[in-house]
Amino acid sequence: MSALFLFFAIASCLGAVLVVISQSVVRMAFWLVVSLGSVAALFFLADADFVGAAQLLIYVGGTLVLLVFGVMLTASGPYMKIETSPGETAIAGVVGSLFLFMVISSTPSGSAQLTLDEDGHTVVKRTGDWEAIHDAVKPATSTPDDGSFDDKSDGNTLRPIGWALLGLRPDRVDITRETEAGKKKEAADPASGPTAAPGYLLPFEIASVHLLVVLIGAAYLARAKRRSDEAS
Amino acid sequence: MSILAAEVIPGFLTDYLGIQDSSVLSILTAVAHAALLFGVFSLCPFFFIWLERKGSGRIQDRLGPTRVGGKFGWLQSLADGIKLIQKEDLCPPAADALLFRMAPYIVCVASFAAFIVLPFSSSWVAISADCGLFIMLAILSLEVFGIIMAGYSSGSKWSLFGGMREAAQMVSYEIPLAICALIPIVAAGSLNLGEIGDMQYGTSFGILPNWFLFHDPFTFVAFFVYFVVATASCKRAPFDLAEAESELVGGFHTEYSGMRWSFFFMGEYASMFAVCGVASILFLGGWHTGLPGLDTALMEMRRSGAGGLTVESYMANVFGMGVFLSKAAFLVFVQIWVRWTLPRLRIDQVMVTCLKYLVPISCALFLGAVVWPLLFIMSGNGTGITDPVGVRASEIFMESNADGDEGSSGDFSDASTSDSDSTMTVGLATGEVRK
Amino acid sequence: MATLNAYLLVGAVLFVCGVICMATKRNGIGVLMGVELVLNGANVNFVAFSKFTSLGLDGQVFSLFIIVLAAAEAAVALAIALNFYNNHLTIDVDRGNKLKG
Numbered sequence: 001m002s003a004l005f006l007f008f009a010i011a012s013c014l015g016a017v018l019v020v021i022s023q024s025v026v027r028m029a030f031w032l033v034v035s036l037g038s039v040a041a042l043f044f045l046a047d048a049d050f051v052g053a054a055q056l057l058i059y060v061g062g063t064l065v066l067l068v069f070g071v072m073l074t075a076s077g078p079y080m081k082i083e084t085s086p087g088e089t090a091i092a093g094v095v096g097s098l099f100l101f102m103v104i105s106s107t108p109s110g111s112a113q114l115t116l117d118e119d120g121h122t123v124v125k126r127t128g129d130w131e132a133i134h135d136a137v138k139p140a141t142s143t144p145d146d147g148s149f150d151d152k153s154d155g156n157t158l159r160p161i162g163w164a165l166l167g168l169r170p171d172r173v174d175i176t177r178e179t180e181a182g183k184k185k186e187a188a189d190p191a192s193g194p195t196a197a198p199g200y201l202l203p204f205e206i207a208s209v210h211l212l213v214v215l216i217g218a219a220y221l222a223r224a225k226r227r228s229d230e231a232s
Numbered sequence: 233m234s235i236l237a238a239e240v241i242p243g244f245l246t247d248y249l250g251i252q253d254s255s256v257l258s259i260l261t262a263v264a265h266a267a268l269l270f271g272v273f274s275l276c277p278f279f280f281i282w283l284e285r286k287g288s289g290r291i292q293d294r295l296g297p298t299r300v301g302g303k304f305g306w307l308q309s310l311a312d313g314i315k316l317i318q319k320e321d322l323c324p325p326a327a328d329a330l331l332f333r334m335a336p337y338i339v340c341v342a343s344f345a346a347f348i349v350l351p352f353s354s355s356w357v358a359i360s361a362d363c364g365l366f367i368m369l370a371i372l373s374l375e376v377f378g379i380i381m382a383g384y385s386s387g388s389k390w391s392l393f394g395g396m397r398e399a400a401q402m403v404s405y406e407i408p409l410a411i412c413a414l415i416p417i418v419a420a421g422s423l424n425l426g427e428i429g430d431m432q433y434g435t436s437f438g439i440l441p442n443w444f445l446f447h448d449p450f451t452f453v454a455f456f457v458y459f460v461v462a463t464a465s466c467k468r469a470p471f472d473l474a475e476a477e478s479e480l481v482g483g484f485h486t487e488y489s490g491m492r493w494s495f496f497f498m499g500e501y502a503s504m505f506a507v508c509g510v511a512s513i514l515f516l517g518g519w520h521t522g523l524p525g526l527d528t529a530l531m532e533m534r535r536s537g538a539g540g541l542t543v544e545s546y547m548a549n550v551f552g553m554g555v556f557l558s559k560a561a562f563l564v565f566v567q568i569w570v571r572w573t574l575p576r577l578r579i580d581q582v583m584v585t586c587l588k589y590l591v592p593i594s595c596a597l598f599l600g601a602v603v604w605p606l607l608f609i610m611s612g613n614g615t616g617i618t619d620p621v622g623v624r625a626s627e628i629f630m631e632s633n634a635d636g637d638e639g640s641s642g643d644f645s646d647a648s649t650s651d652s653d654s655t656m657t658v659g660l661a662t663g664e665v666r667k
Numbered sequence: 668m669a670t671l672n673a674y675l676l677v678g679a680v681l682f683v684c685g686v687i688c689m690a691t692k693r694n695g696i697g698v699l700m701g702v703e704l705v706l707n708g709a710n711v712n713f714v715a716f717s718k719f720t721s722l723g724l725d726g727q728v729f730s731l732f733i734i735v736l737a738a739a740e741a742a743v744a745l746a747i748a749l750n751f752y753n754n755h756l757t758i759d760v761d762r763g764n765k766l767k768g
Contacts, residue, residue, distance in 0.1 A: 009677045016684035016704055025694050026384050030331055032700050033338075033377060035681070039707050042677065046718040048727050051734070053367040055710070058734050061373030061406070063703065063741045068380050069399040070696055070745045072392070074752040084691045096687040103679040156362035157727055158423060164728050200728055207735050214739040221746035 005045055012038035023083055029068050036060050050158045167199035265358040269347045277501035281309045284568050291572040319490035326387030336495035338378030343503040346371045350509050351426040353519045353552035364425040369410060375503055376402040383484035394483025397579055398474035404586040405464045411594040412458035415601045416444040416451050416514045429518030434527055441522025445515040450601040455515040457594055462507040469571035473579050508563035516559050519552030674715030682708030695748045695758045706737045
């Protein structure tokens, strides 16, 4: 597991760096495929099957094909290169490494104090190490990860995500119940269960309308027109 | 003894070889799966290329290959392969060398990786993912990228035109492909290809096989639309505009030679098999024969192996794999048949076929497939084959809350065993046997 | 090895590479690729928090929305790039200086 993670993590970072370095736009697209495909593999490793598959289908199979298609439509010569000047590259490298250093150094480390308030919600006293929070929140619900792959339980998030998009949150209900000390596995009360956490029905609908608007808008923007030189 | 069973391979390794370490076990299981799938992946082109040459010969009133490997020339693919290995690996000076060399690998790896989630028989699948069909479509869509790369990086006009046509064609044809694949999903209520296959056990109304092809009129039409779109998405004739020999010399593979050229065709034949395998699982009952007596007997044999590996369940699964492979191979044969019978379309006709006809047809079919079960529920007739498994989601949601198990909250077999009047239930019960 | 901080590091590298790509590329489509990298850096973080903290499913749902919106953004931006090419006969974004006066 960790070897696979290391491989795909390095592949995605290397791909991203090569996207920046490459000058030919189709090579950039190729390295972007390497990078985004490795990110999809990282999603699979992080038990997010559906997100990983969506990343492959929408990003790599859809968006990037569209981008390369755009490259072909807008190329004014073979292997079009629009070079970045060396000075700009040097400045970008320095600024980029400083920026990376800043982002990394802002990653929290330390410890966290976790308590439960009277409603059973978890309260983080000090925002410290995320993994300490993880250990404090989920000691009972999460199974120990022994490094092996079990396709019956790992990464099957399809149905919970589907329910979440329809406005039901089974996972939230369970977390709230499990953290109530000693009162878990009580008899099901359907009236109180699904109302515990809101789902994503409205954002889902908004996203679908948004996509329709984008579909029409993109078709309108990209419609065939006479070129400016022919008009003048 | 070759074992192609997801649950059987780890069991075999633990019981017979005494491997207990979980990380070693998972690595060995992965290697075993990959080796078996690679066998299937490399034998597919081997067989289908021979079939194509033989079939095209018969259609054109020729004999086809007759000499290599005996009377029927069945070693012709091997001879072709040896010839291709010996050819020089050319890279034209105008080409972008890195992309030119990488493109065939992308095509080959993408179509190989699609086999990871394709089940070959009940529970014989490398990874039984909940969103198996979605992963499969996603991985198959990567193949396009390699072809566009090849077209662009060859530094040749023919290749560039081929690559552009492929990009335009694939971006369009992915939409009806996904919508048509969703139509049986509406009836099944699951994206797990193994579960979908298991559901189609037995017969409905005593005569028809309980396949999603005969589930309702919309799935029946959807099968044919899916097949047309799948043919186009494998860039097979009459939709092979990316490699149109008569106008583009060879399209995207004009500049390729030797093994790199053959990688494109290994990928093409393997993805033909993959889309036809998906078609036979989604519509044609997968590994079920559709004959009531035979299916029941096979189910009994499978059930005997519920605890572990028995000879009966193993043989039943081998037979199921044979049924599945013959269905998929028949569909591939139909694709070959179509290729040598119909003339090639023009590129504008290809786009019009997709955007003006196939997309609206598939959208209408999808709408019909969603409305169809609702009509039956409203008329108070909501049991039996028209009952979509998916509508039970809300009940299961409640039940899984009652059990308090968040992990297996998507388990349909628990909830649906209670109503025994549904024809689906029999199929779902087999899902329980597999555990 | 596969800890939360390792995922966050990958996300940070993708994000920074994307920002540099957006800032330095003069090819309009290259700028678009930088945007995709930035959004993917965010996605990695969301999925990692979803796995390692009590964020649960929310992280995965968020990253799905990001993927969908990124696809929409790419479609519109590509249409704009095509329009730009139709008007300027190049995709070099430095040439889009007609408003300079």
